[in-house]
Amino acid sequence: MQRKTLSRLLLILVVAFTTFSCSKETAEDVQAKADRKQDVKDYVAHHLLDSHDFGLYSYTDDAGEVHHVGFPLPIILWDDGLKVFSSAKFHHGETVAEVDGNYYKIDHAKIYKTDAAGTINYDEDHHATNAKPLDLSITKGVFMMLLTSILMILLFRGLAKSYAKNGGIAKGAGRFFEPIVLYIRDDIAIANIGEQKYKKYMPFLLTVFFFIWFLNMFGLTPLGVNVTGNIAITTALAIIVFLITTFTGTKDYWKHIFDPLGDGMPWSGKIFIYIILVPIEILGLFIKPFALLIRLYANMTAGHVVLGSLLGLIYIFQTWLGGTLSFGLAFAISLIEILVALLQAYIFTMLAALYFGFASETHEHHEEHEGEIQHL
Amino acid sequence: MEIPTIVGAGLAVIGAGIGIGMIGGKAMEAIARQPEAYGKIQTAMLIAAALIEGIGFAAIFAG
Numbered sequence: 121m122q123r124k125t126l127s128r129l130l131l132i133l134v135v136a137f138t139t140f141s142c143s144k145e146t147a148e149d150v151q152a153k154a155d156r157k158q159d160v161k162d163y164v165a166h167h168l169l170d171s172h173d174f175g176l177y178s179y180t181d182d183a184g185e186v187h188h189v190g191f192p193l194p195i196i197l198w199d200d201g202l203k204v205f206s207s208a209k210f211h212h213g214e215t216v217a218e219v220d221g222n223y224y225k226i227d228h229a230k231i232y233k234t235d236a237a238g239t240i241n242y243d244e245d246h247h248a249t250n251a252k253p254l255d256l257s258i259t260k261g262v263f264m265m266l267l268t269s270i271l272m273i274l275l276f277r278g279l280a281k282s283y284a285k286n287g288g289i290a291k292g293a294g295r296f297f298e299p300i301v302l303y304i305r306d307d308i309a310i311a312n313i314g315e316q317k318y319k320k321y322m323p324f325l326l327t328v329f330f331f332i333w334f335l336n337m338f339g340l341t342p343l344g345v346n347v348t349g350n351i352a353i354t355t356a357l358a359i360i361v362f363l364i365t366t367f368t369g370t371k372d373y374w375k376h377i378f379d380p381l382g383d384g385m386p387w388s389g390k391i392f393i394y395i396i397l398v399p400i401e402i403l404g405l406f407i408k409p410f411a412l413l414i415r416l417y418a419n420m421t422a423g424h425v426v427l428g429s430l431l432g433l434i435y436i437f438q439t440w441l442g443g444t445l446s447f448g449l450a451f452a453i454s455l456i457e458i459l460v461a462l463l464q465a466y467i468f469t470m471l472a473a474l475y476f477g478f479a480s481e482t483h484e485h486h487e488e489h490e491g492e493i494q495h496l
Numbered sequence: 497m498e499i500p501t502i503v504g505a506g507l508a509v510i511g512a513g514i515g516i517g518m519i520g521g522k523a524m525e526a527i528a529r530q531p532e533a534y535g536k537i538q539t540a541m542l543i544a545a546a547l548i549e550g551i552g553f554a555a556i557f558a559g
Contacts, residue, residue, distance in 0.1 A: 307535065411550040418553035467546045474543070 153436065160432030167428055168346055168421060169229040170261045172207040176344065188212050193263055197224070197231065199253035207257075224253070231255050261347045268334045272327070304329055308470055312477040321476045324364060328357065329469040336420060336461030340454060348464075349420035351413070358413035361472045366405075369479040376481070377401040408475055412468060419464050423457045501558065508555030515548045 175190035192208035199222060209217035213226040216238035224231050225238045232240055232250035241249045258266070279294045290298040309318040309325055335347045347353055375382070378398060381390055430453060433446040523541035527534050 307539070311539070411547070414553055414557075415546060415550050418556070419549075422553075422556075463542075467542060470539070470543065471546065 156435050156438075160429070160435060164425055164428035164432065166229075167344060168349060168424060170259045170346075170350055171229055172210065172226060172231070172257055172259055173212060174260050174263060175212065176342070178212075193260065194258050195231070196256040196258065197253045198256060199233065203253075231257075260345055261350055261353060264335065264338055264343075264345045264347050265353070268331060268338065272330055272334065276330075300329075301326060304469060308466075308473045312470070312473040313480060314477065314482075316482075317480045320368075321364070321473065321480075324360075325469050325473055328360075328472065329465050332357070332416065332468055333462060333465035336465060337458075339420060339424065340457055340461065346420070346424050348416055349424055351417045354413040354417040357416070357468070358409040361412060361475060362406075362409040365409075365475045365479045368476065370481065372481055373479045376478075377405070408471075412471055416464055416468055419460060423453075423460055426453055427457065505555045505558060509552050512548050512552030512555070516545045519544050519548070 172195060173188075173190060173192045175188050177190075178186055178188045180186050192206045195203075195205050195207050195209075195217075197203040197219075201220075203219050203222070205217065205219050209215075209219075210224075210226050216234060216236065217224045218236075223234050223236055223238065225234045225240060226232075227240050227248050230248070230252065232248055232252055234240060234250055243249050275293065275297075279297060282291050282294060283289075304325055305318070305322065309322055313321055332348055335345075338345055339348065378401070379390075379394075380397060380401065381393065427450055430446050430450040434443045437443060437446065519541055523537050526537050530537075
């Protein structure tokens, strides 16, 4: 009891002392603090963008020189002919790269064509107005996607082989992945698509689930990648879902969109309802994948921003108490992010399966549905 | 006086938060009443929460 009171007193003293020592700020300190805040903001914003080299970290040595640790990635440009060179030529975006008499410079993770001095012109909204060559580079995001794909091929090919060898019994990593695969089959695919048709969607659902999950998990490692938090990648995934839904749609699916009331009503009555209903249904076709892409992108970006800001607080507070608190909070958020990484992969797969289920609904199902409406 | 868009975004996020909270609460009540339907309720809860969350994020990006 006494010890508890003592430790509490000590804590109050420490907090009071730290607050006191913080309050003695000169104008110089205030300026330095504002600079550090801006640095943290820039760092977080930079982390969210894709980049043309794979930087792990950078530090400033005693002589004031900045060192980057990482490796360059290939740059592939289409600018009146294919141009392939290493991103080491940009020196982490600091210098102009000269290739076959053309000059290129990186500004905010985008490559622009410039003159020899590397001038980039901005319009009043601070958007660069320089010409942009078609950029097909293997960026950090593309590199991570290729790595994840190779990892998945090796892992699941290996698992398939071990199943064949052991007579269908899981071994090693299979013991971990089997329940997940079975869960996706039984509780996502069969539950939403139905017993007869789920099989043709299974490869896509499994691939997209593990792809998103692995990339989300890579985003939490010190590699510092943010692939699923990149709107271009989530858009591509959502477009694939949209194409599969559209092209595997049955007659009943399209009938449901363009003629939802069926034969239950004469067309003279239906036409007034359909003026409102059909455009909404058509909009719904596009809103569904759009919600998918925004959800994944926003969740992963938000997670990275929160983690980056919390870690950035250490540099803003610059007291041991602030550092400890931010680190503790960042640790707790990281644990939640591990859950979010799995949950977002699950939600994406789940909703994709739901949309496939709508698209492949059969006639019996449809009549049952109609009966329900009439019954009501 | 003009109200900044960020206030509207905040209001929308409060709405989304209340909505997700209600879904979670109701799902718990439902699970307490019918523990054997746990899996189905959880799935339905996650789908509904994910749909509302989308609105919240749309508001954040608009703000």
